[in-house]
Amino acid sequence: MDKLSAAKSLFNKRYQSYDPGYLELIRKANDINYPPPSGKDPGHMERLGVPELRNFIPYIPPERLQGLDLIGKGGFASVYRATIRSADSRGFAFASPHYTKILYMATVVAGPGYYSVMSMIGISNLPGTDKYVIVMEYAEGGNLSEFRLLHRTRNWARRTP
Numbered sequence: 001m002d003k004l005s006a007a008k009s010l011f012n013k014r015y016q017s018y019d020p021g022y023l024e025l026i027r028k029a030n031d032i033n034y035p036p037p038s039g040k041d042p043g044h045m046e047r048l049g050v051p052e053l054r055n056f057i058p059y060i061p062p063e064r065l066q067g068l069d070l071i072g073k074g075g076f077a078s079v080y081r082a083t084i085r086s087a088d089s090r091g092f093a094f095a096s097p098h099y100t101k102i103l104y105m106a107t108v109v110a111g112p113g114y115y116s117v118m119s120m121i122g123i124s125n126l127p128g129t130d131k132y133v134i135v136m137e138y139a140e141g142g143n144l145s146e147f148r149l150l151h152r153t154r155n156w157a158r159r160t161p
Contacts, residue, residue: 004049011052027055034058034122044123048132058122060084060135065127080126081138 001009015023045054065082072079121135 008050008052015052023055030055030058030122034060044132048123057120060122060124062125062127065124068127080133084121084135 042059044059045051045057064085066085068080068082070078071081119137121137124133124135125131126133
């Protein structure tokens with residue numbers, strides 16, 4: 001089984017354990033916070049091959065991204081910072097990984113109740129392109145690698161009372 005199929009299977013198992021009323025609330029909240037352009041479903045999850053995520057991951061039109069700024073680049077993704085206009089005053093970070101990785105990541109983190117370091121907000125396109133990006137909360141003050149260096153895990157076995 002490939003990674004995408006495994007992630008879909010995991011998502012479906014989690015999805016079936018939630019109350020349908022709760023899942024409907026998630027869908028309605030996404031529609032209110034991130035309404036599809038012209039009130040129509042743009043079909044992005046179908047194009048990405050993960051229609052199961054349609055009600056859980058909202059599409060944020062690229063024209064709503066304000067102040068898009070490249071803040072980092074690595075082997076896995078380029079990371080941009082922006083604000084979603086007329087939706088929220090918080091900043092969001094955008095990871096633009098390779099196409100197959102975006103599907104895998106989006107499928108894994110989309111399930112309701114998934115706990116991650118940063119919350120996934122939705123998907124969008126990099127303005128002026130057809131390239132999909134994952135929209136996540138923005139963490140002020142650096143990246144996870146720097147945080148881990150500054151806050152090393154203690155060896156509790158050696159801890160003295």
